[in-house]
Amino acid sequence: MKEDFNDIFVVTGQCPAQQQLLDYVQGKLSAAEQHEVEKHVANCELCSDALEGLAAMPQKERLPVMVRQMKWQLLRKLRKKNHRRKWHNDHSQDYYMQLVLAVMAILFLLLAAFWAVHFMQK
Ligand SMILES: [Zn+2]
Known part of the structure; x- marks a missing residue:
């Protein structure tokens, strides 16, 4: 054997x-x-x-x-x-969150600028 x-x-x-x-x-x-x-x-x-x-x-x-x-x-x-699908999903979610934060920051700055101009004109 x-x-x-x-x-x-x-x-x-x-x-x-x-x-x-x-x-x-x-x-x-x-x-x-x-x-x-x-x-x-x-x-x-x-x-x-x-x-x-x-x-x-x-x-x-x-x-x-x-x-x-x-x-x-x-x-x-x-x-x-x-095929690392999960990793890609997680990664793109991080990217999406950063994009949202960036857009929110830009909107906030625009709003602040708008108010600053608005009050200066008064
Ligand atoms: Zn073997």
Whole structure:
């Protein structure tokens, strides 16, 4: 089983299974298998992030589920980066507020000027 993992892993170059990452973190893999995982993780951001999370987490029994969730969240985050609608909305709202304040300031100055002229004429 573990030799199979090694071969498949090298041939396909795909991400190792969650269980394999888990075994790696828990030190259950042989030195050669560990090396393969390390080689992959060095080139795969998804797995390196997942491994980081695995290493930091205390409840190792629940990890396989959490890895799946983390990968999903990571993918969602990456997708969100493509269209930052919220940021644009917030930004344009700030711009709009500044515009309103500027217009109000100008109106106030005009009004003050109008009254000043009005009183000077009297
Ligand atoms: Zn990977």
